[in-house]
Amino acid sequence: MRSNELENFKSILLDRKQAILDNNLIHKQTMEYTKNSNINEADLAAAHTRNMLDSSISKRHYLELEHIERALEKIDEGIYGICEMCDEAIGIGRLKAKPHAKYCIVCRQIVEKDSKDQK
Ligand SMILES: [Zn+2]
Known part of the structure; x- marks a missing residue:
């Protein structure tokens, strides 16, 4: 990811955090x-x-705040935008829709399916 994109996501996340x-x-x-x-x-x-x-x-909101904090940590660690499950890039389009996304679209579907099955 380009550094100006990263800065952009960082400011979105910080704004969102402040709003919450x-x-x-x-x-x-x-x-x-x-x-x-x-x-x-x-x-x-x-x-x-x-x-x-x-x-x-x-x-x-509290849960979202935790995800935002984690995303901000990942920006500092240089691993922002990487799926926590498969280590692939999450994709700019998905991050724009959800800047604190932890998983790529494929893994997100797997996680959602798993949590539904458990209920
Ligand atoms: Zn993934």
Whole structure:
């Protein structure tokens, strides 16, 4: 991969990381507000449902954050864009769609099939 492409992916990953961190900060502030305010039971139930939705979103974000951190490490190690399963190049097109991709398209399908079979 060319170094300007690598820099480009690095800035995309850093932006994405920042966006997730900002998002989680807002999430925490909302939780504090809900806890501290005097609201009736119906509101509380609604807030609870909302919080459950929020926490599942932030769990997904947390996973994405881990993948982004790993991708940034790989940029520093000079192995970014290499599939973790077959050691082939992942491909610029796929990385543009998903900059923190760990696997090439072929391996991704194998991993997805395996995780479905286990359920
Ligand atoms: Zn692969």
